[in-house]
Each structure stands twice: as C-alpha cells, then as structure tokens.
Amino acid sequence: MVWRYYKCYFQTLGKKSIQWKTSWRFASVKVHKPVEKIRNIGISAHIDSGKTTLTERLLYYTGRIEEMHEVRGKDKVGAKMDSMELERQRGITIKSAATYVTWKGVNINIIDTPGHVDFTVEVERALRVLDGAVLVLCSVGGVQSQTMTVVRQMKRYDVPCIAFINKLDRMGADPSRVLNQMRSKLDKHCALIHIPIGLESEFSGVVDIIKRKALYFEGECGETVREADPPSNLEGEITARRQELIEHLSNADDIFGELFLEEKPISEDDIYAAMRRSCLERKFTPVFLGSALKNKGVQPLLDAVVSYLPNPSEVKNYALEGEGENPNKLLMDPARDGLKPFICLAFKIEAGKFGQVTYLRIYQGSVKKGEYLYNSRTGKRHKASRIVRMHSDEIEDVEEAFAGDIVGAFGLDCASGDSFVTDKNLRLSMESMYIPDPVISMSIKPKDRKSLENFAKAMNRFTREDPTFHMRFDTESRESVVSGMGELHLEIYAQRMEREYNCPVVMGKPKVSFRECLIEPCDFNYLHKKQSGGAGQYGGVIGKMRPLPPEKNTQIIFTDATSGPNVPRQFLPAIEKGFRMTCERGGLTGHRVAGVEFILMDGSHHIVDSNEIAFIMAACGAVRQVFDFGSWHILEPVMHVEVIAPAEYQGTVINQLNRRSGVVISMDGMDSWTIVTAEVPLNNMFGYSSELRSSTQGKGEYTMEYSRYSPAAGTVQEELIQQYEEERGKERKKN
Helix, strand or coil: CHHHHHHHHHHHHCCCHHHHHHHHHHHCCCCCCCHHHEEEEEEEECCCCCHHHHHHHHHHHCCCCCCCCCCCCCCCCCCCCCCCHHHHHHCCCCCCEEEEEEECCEEEEEEECCCCHHHHHHHHHHHHHCCEEEEEEECCCECCHHHHHHHHHHHHCCCCEEEEEECCCCCCCCHHHHHHHHHHHCCCCEEECEEEECCHHHCCEEEECCCCEEEEEECCCCCEEEEECCCHHHHHHHHHHHHHHHHHHHHHCHHHHHHHHCCCCCCHHHHHHHHHHHHHCCCCEEEEECECCCCECHHHHHHHHHHHCCCHHHCCCEEEECCCCCCEEEECCCCCCCCCCCEEEEEEEEEECCEEEEEEEEEECEEECCCEEEECCCCCEEECCEEEEEECCEEEEECEEECCCEEEEECCCCCCCCEEECCCCCCEEECCCCCCCCCEEEEEEECCHHHHHHHHHHHHHHHHHCCCCEEEEECCCCEEEEEECCHHHHHHHHHHHHHHHCCCEEECCCEECCEEEECCCEEEEEEEEECCCCCCEEEEEEEEEEECCHHHCCCEEEEECCCCCCCCHHHHHHHHHHHHHHCCCCCCCCCEECCEEEEEEEEEECCCCCCHHHHHHHHHHHHHHHHHHCCEEEEEEEEEEEEEEEHHHHHHHHHHHHHCCCEEEEEEEECCEEEEEEEEEHHHCCCHHHHHHHHCCCCCEEEEEEEEEEECCHHHHHHHHHHHHHHHHHHHHHC
C-alpha cells in the first residue's frame, strides 16, 4: 500500500529515476505506532481485590472481547485472562497473563498478575518489564498484606502507579478509610480524583472533582458514560477534596507548588500536567473509584492509564556491559525505528498448546520473524521462528516488533531472566529480576512407576517456567524433594501434573527450609595433599568464615583478601566453587548454610601438583573444618501473617497466634471485624487454616507472606539436630 501510493504520486508528477529510488526507500519504512502511543502496564493487588474482573472490563470496553464473563466461571466460560481450568475452578489467578488493547489510539499492553503470595514471582517478573501499574484496592479490605508486598515490588523497579479503589458496591465500602491507609501504611502521597455518588447498594456513579462533573455509566454493560452536573448535596465535599488534591500536588510537584504558593489561578490543565509529572516521578498517586463487577468507573481508569502512566520513552532502562560487580551501564534508546542494536529480556517462559513461548520485553532496536538471536548468557544462537502478540491463551502473528513492545517468541531456548541480542559481538545484558528463595519443601513421587517419564517431563517444564519452584534428589532419603513459596504453590503443581501430564503424584509432609548460620567468626587452615603416583593434588587455604548481618542472612559471600603469590589467581574460582558446594549441606542438621562470608587470606600451592580439583577439595575441607570447630545455630523463615475475623473472636485469634510462637505487631478494627497482624515462624503455621475456621465458625481468614529468616527457638534446634542424627543413624545401618 505504501509503495503503490508513492508510485502513483511520482508518476503524476513525472519525476525522474532518482526520485523513483526515493520512493523505494519510503516503501521500506514500516508503519507502526509511535512510542508516545504505547503503554505497558500491570494490574496488581491483594487476593480478591478484583484484578481479573477489572481486566475483563478493560478488554470489553476496548473491543477486544465481545462479551464479559465472571471469574469463577459460573457461566461455564470464565474470565478471558484465567485460561487455566484450575484458575476457573478455584476463582484465583495462578499465572500472569498478557494481552493488549487499544484505547483512543494508544496501544496498551496489559499483564494481569496473581494476588496470592505463593505466586509472587509472577508479579515480580511482570513489574520488572512494565513501565507503569494499576494498584487495585478493595474498598472494604483496604490495604492488606499483599498490597504492601506489591508496593515494595513497584518501588524495587521504580514503577509509577495509579490506584483504583474497587468494589464500592459492597457492604462496608469506605474509600476514605482506604485512602488514609494508603497514606499511613504505604507512605504514599495520594488524593482522590473521584468521589462516589452513593455507596454500597446505592452506588450509582462518581464525580470527577477536577472537572466538577458527575459520571454515570449507563447501558446494558455500562458502556455509555454520561456526564452531568454533580448532586447538590456533594458540592461541599467536591470543594474540600479538590482543595486536598491541590495541596498534595503542590507538595509533590515544584512547578505546581510555585503556582500554589504565589496564589495564582490554577486551571484544570495545570492540575493535569502536575499529576502527570509527579506520577511519572513516583511522588504522587492519583486514586480513582469504581466497581468493576457493576461496570462503573472503568473507562475513566483507561483514560488515566493513557494520561498519567509513562510511555517507554519516559522510562530510563539500562543494559549492563561486561561482567563483575560493577559493570558499565548503558542507557537504552526506546526509539521505534530499529536503527540501534537489538536487545530484549526474556522474562517468562510458558509451554502452551502451540509449543514453548518465550515472553520478551524489547528495550532497543527491532526484531523480525525468522531472525537469529544470541543468548547473552550462553552465547548460543536461536531462531525466532514466530513472533506473536499474546491475548491470554490466544496468539496473533506479527512480522516485526520494536522497542517498547511486549511479545512472545517461538524457537528460543533460555531461562527466565536471559537477555537476547542480534549481534553476537554485543556483550550486553539486561538486569534480571529478583527471585525470592523457596520457603517450604515436600517430598514427591508418582503414584505409578509407569508415569516416571511423564513425571520427568512435567518437572523439567515446571522448574524452567517457575524460578521459585525447585526440585532436587535427596541422596540420604532417596526421595525427590520439591520446594516452593507455600503449600498452595506445591499443591497447584501436583494438580497440574495430574491434569496436564496424566501423572498423579503423592506429596509427603511439608518441610520448612531451615538454614544454618555461624554465631561468631571461625578461622580455618586446611591443606589438601594427595599423592598416588604421577601428578598429585596440592592446595592450601587459610582464612576465616564469619556471619553476615541479619539483613544479609540469606546470602553466602566469597571474599578474596589475599596478597602475594601463594594462591595463584586462576585457582580463586575453584576455591569459591568448593565453598559454595559445601554450603549446600550444613554439618548441624543437613540444611543449607546461609548468612556467612568466606574470607580467603592466604594459602599455598605446588608448582606441579596444584590444580583446580585440589583447591576445590581444599575449600571443602576448610568449610568442614569450620563445621567442626565453629559455633552454629539454625535460622527459620518467619512469616508476616494477617488474620481477619469477626471482632468477638479477637481474643481467640491472639491466643492461637501466641501458642504458635507468634508476635502480635498490630491490631486494627473495621466495623465489626478485627485485623490482627503478627510474625509467626513458618514451621508453626501448618494446620492453622482449619484451626482458624473451626474456631471462628468459618468466618475467619488469613494471609501470610515471607518476612525474614530469624534464629529458631532452642527447642526447635534440639529437635532438628536429634532428628538429623536419627536419620543418619538409619542410613548407616542400611549401608
């Protein structure tokens, strides 16, 4: 079409051949959306805040789907973004799903994320590649535990957000209380942009306090937005909330603050401009209201996404050049012309009905279908046989993708967090996402030995897709052990094995991932010396191991503090490898060692007999030496627990948490309900769900998330050590 238009144009003008060449150059330019017309956003919230219902409405109002469906699949269809059968049965989102919509000429890539803490890695990797987010809050539940987790994740990746207080039609809805919680619990500069017209069953619309217009959502599905004058009884609240908005904006934005201090007239355009600037800088969060289930307030939220969240050119993304602790940072160019070298981040891998698809966020340059890409980590070359846009479980082929796009690619073999380039000589990689450590482990085995092959296929796929789902073979117990973020996390994978691979499995008793840590520094001096004819092995290491501070007690660090030629530089990686290998299994209870630093100060080598194996063995011997002579203790994961129950059961809830060695942090009241927040060791939380329900007549519920590792109680440590000794004794008898 483009070439034909220019051909006709030049024929009409009777131009010469040199101008014909110009027409061919024009024809080679791809017609695509400019960067200003692109938004990459995520929908994030606590469990049951209405994320997927809201996304369903976004798809409907933008014309991506013709009919809306409910989350729990009551009409046997289910929400578009919950494509898994398990998601529709349970009414929860298990894996993040990507789609794209067009609203007022702007392409919006949307990722709907899970709310349950067990699937927090889905939120983590989505926020890593997104430019903005919509934080959804329940008007009844307010700021809850996972809300705070999501906000911390947004802060980690500097993701600006707007807030949407949902479910204003529910009994007990109170957006003012939620706003105050955002300011106190989340420490956010925020203000209402809307105020509700009625609440609970009387909720009928919202008032835009900037325009001073009431918005009513009419039609069968709320698709018609009607503007009208606001109700007269709300005039006072509109004025007060508008003034509150202006004051908060003046604190967040310097330009607007000058207008406010100089008492100059403030126009609507001034407010909009200040909101956009302060929102992009994460200094202010505009708060919108509505009810996704009742189809109210969704279209203004779409307008806000376009108006206040950044396009890819307004976000600074850096690629890392070189290796080591301080690599060079190069600013990526988000121009959608394909002139700069291509680089992207593979943030998710998923095996679907079309094969393995790799989700890519492109940060610079462009890529065409069939082009070869190089994995920056492995150096291997892969052909992107297909490039697609995702719409939940559906795909749409595209010929070329540009900077700022989020697409899927087939034919790439990689891990989550790998970077790809088109120039094999380009040593660039994007910074990967944060992956939390698993906190719970269970033994697993297929019910039928005939299912072993399918079991292996399922494990290989799931461990590749989910970086928080680990599997290892315990040589002592001769069992396969899976680790994850919670009981629900492992239960879901067990059900998926049966449904997707016809491989029913048996899960063992949950085991907590304890850690072993030093109490005080301990010196080591170990010489590995072996001679059995011919070249021998010789390697000596001298130094000390010391505990790390509490905020680093999940890490292990190797530090080279040598000076002089006693330990040749080429053997340092071997020493580090030996140290890390031995830390996989501690000497106290067999759990992994964490929170220690191995400081190499000196050593010795032999001109002939020293090699990598010798220094690996020397490092292993040094760590075992510290196992024998050092003072050790056991760390256990402590969970942040939030319990919601009727107010009359407050004493019962507190007693239950105290019996489980919990420490109550805060108590809050909400109408006739109580919210108790506590920190409880994960080892004591098994079975709490049934106990809470039985003691509160089924009305109580709780959520928990990982908080930190902390020293275990003395009785717990003694029990673990005794149990480990008994297991070792049984193994010796068997052998």
